[in-house]
Amino acid sequence: MFGPAPAKRTFEAALRDVASQKPAVRVEAVTDLVPYAATERERVLRAIEGALRSDAHAAVRAAAAIALADTKAVEALPALLLAVEDVDPNVRQMAITALGEIGDVRATGRLRRALSDERPEVRFQAVIAFPRVCAQPADALEAVMQATHDGDPLVCHIALRMFEELGETNGELPPASMARARALLGHASPLVRATAAVVTARFGDPAGHAVLVEVVEGKLRDVDHEDEAAAIELCGELGLAAARGALERRAFGRRLGLGRDPLRWHARVALARMRHERAVREILSELGAWDRHRRTLAVAAAGRARLAAARPAIEAMRGDDRKADQGAVEEALAAIGSDGSDGSDGSEVDA
Numbered sequence: 038m039f040g041p042a043p044a045k046r047t048f049e050a051a052l053r054d055v056a057s058q059k060p061a062v063r064v065e066a067v068t069d070l071v072p073y074a075a076t077e078r079e080r081v082l083r084a085i086e087g088a089l090r091s092d093a094h095a096a097v098r099a100a101a102a103i104a105l106a107d108t109k110a111v112e113a114l115p116a117l118l119l120a121v122e123d124v125d126p127n128v129r130q131m132a133i134t135a136l137g138e139i140g141d142v143r144a145t146g147r148l149r150r151a152l153s154d155e156r157p158e159v160r161f162q163a164v165i166a167f168p169r170v171c172a173q174p175a176d177a178l179e180a181v182m183q184a185t186h187d188g189d190p191l192v193c194h195i196a197l198r199m200f201e202e203l204g205e206t207n208g209e210l211p212p213a214s215m216a217r218a219r220a221l222l223g224h225a226s227p228l229v230r231a232t233a234a235v236v237t238a239r240f241g242d243p244a245g246h247a248v249l250v251e252v253v254e255g256k257l258r259d260v261d262h263e264d265e266a267a268a269i270e271l272c273g274e275l276g277l278a279a280a281r282g283a284l285e286r287r288a289f290g291r292r293l294g295l296g297r298d299p300l301r302w303h304a305r306v307a308l309a310r311m312r313h314e315r316a317v318r319e320i321l322s323e324l325g326a327w328d329r330h331r332r333t334l335a336v337a338a339a340g341r342a343r344l345a346a347a348r349p350a351i352e353a354m355r356g357d358d359r360k361a362d363q364g365a366v367e368e369a370l371a372a373i374g375s376d377g378s379d380g381s382d383g384s385e386v387d388a
Contacts (some may be wrong), residue, residue: 048073055084060094067100074108086113089132095125102128106135114139118147121159130162137166144170152180157189164196168203178203178211185217190226194261197221197232201239210240219244227257231264238271246277253304254283266303270341273307284308288316302334309342317344324350333361340369348373 046054046069054066067088074081085108089101102120105113117139120132133151136144148170151163164184168177181203184196200218204210210218221233222245231252234245251257252268260268269287272280287304298304308316323335324347336354339347351369354360 045069048077052080052084055088060097063088063092063094063097064100067097067104071104071107074110078108082108082110082112085110086116089113089116089120095123095128098123098125098128099131102131102135106131106138109139111139111141114141114143118144121147121151126156126158129156130158133159133162133166137162137169140169142170142172145172149180152184157187157192160184160187160189160192161195164192164199168199174203178214182214182217185221190224190228193221193224193226193229194232197229197236201236204236204240210236215240215242218242222248227259228261228264231257231260231268235264235267235271238275239267246275247279249275250277250280250283253280253287266300269300269303269307270310273310273342276311281308281311281313284311285313302338306338306341309338309344317342317346320344321347321350329359329361333365336361336365336369340365340372343373345373 046066048070051066051069051073054062055070057063057066067085070081070085082105085101085104089098089105092098092101098120102117105117114136117132117135121129121136123129123132133148136148145167148163148167151159152167154160154163164181167180171177171180181196181199185193185200187193187196197218200210200214204214215237218233218236219242221229222237224230224233230248234248234252237243237245238249248257249268249272252260252265253272269284271277272284284304284307287298288301288308289305290298305316305319309320320335320338320342321344323331324339326332326335332354336347336351339351348370351361351366351373354366355370356363
């Protein structure tokens with residue numbers, strides 16, 4: 038979204054430091070070369086590919102694989118395919134990640150084999166990468182479907198995530214995929230159950246609503262943080278009345294003496310989406326906060342909650358980056374709409 042970070046070294050300094058005696062310096066140098074690929078692509082890729090192929094330190098090889106992904110270095114495909122068999126598991130994972138990011142169909146065969154690798158960390162990355170290089174959507178969907186039967190909960194979890202990605206690309210989740218996601222609501226792993234609930238809810242199936250509420254209430258342990266945040270937001274979006282009490286505790290209360298809930302912002306947005314009076318009042322109030330960061334968060338919250346009453350205050354910030362991040366301003370205004378409505382009546386439903 039924001040593009041690569043400015044290089045910390047000059048181009049020549051980064052090239053020099055790729056050969057440093059210190060592995061940490063070589064890692065930084067490989068990363069610092071990435072922005073220069075726009076103007077010195079051949080030399081940049083030669084240096085990074087060399088680090089991937091021959092550096093003795095695994096952290097440098099892993100950094101090189103990610104750098105090749107960041108530069109979309111299709112030219113380095115052979116080196117990345119070899120790196121999938123690296124002795125270091127992190128390098129293997131980063132090489133597979135890079136192949137998926139580059140998206141070259143020539144990696145299909147190697148990634149297909151990786152889907153059945155004996156190492157779960159390799160299968161995990163292959164499930165993400167394979168659909169991004171596979172030219173046939175049906176083959177990609179079949180591979181992801183197979184991965185939902187994997188004995189490792191993390192692999193099954195990421196396969197469900199890929200169901201979601203494929204569904205967003207196609208505009209819908211095929212019936213067989215939805216049926217499989219629904220079946221996984223009863224999986225032994227809370228991690229998988231939570232993801233299945235998020236996926237089914239996002240594609241209009243209410244079967245997992247009760248599981249969403251359990252996630253918000255904290256009854257499911259070892260849930261992925263991203264899924265927990267999504268469950269909170271979905272409870273607000275769907276108006277699940279059964280989640281209201283838990284959302285209030287997370288948004289306004291303290292949990293077991295451990296301080297404020299780390300997902301309190303999401304909980305307050307969810308409540309505001311349900312037209313909770315206190316949540317709406319607090320978001321509208323913070324649009325006038327003295328701190329720019331707080332104003333920007335309030336803008337984003339008002340947009341997510343579709344608060345029509347926030348529109349005049351947000352419009353007043355338009356064109357002035359000192360008042361709030363302009364990307365957040367435009368996103369919020371687009372979400373609220375010209376009439377301040379997203380078509381929802383804000384009513385709550387049972388889980």
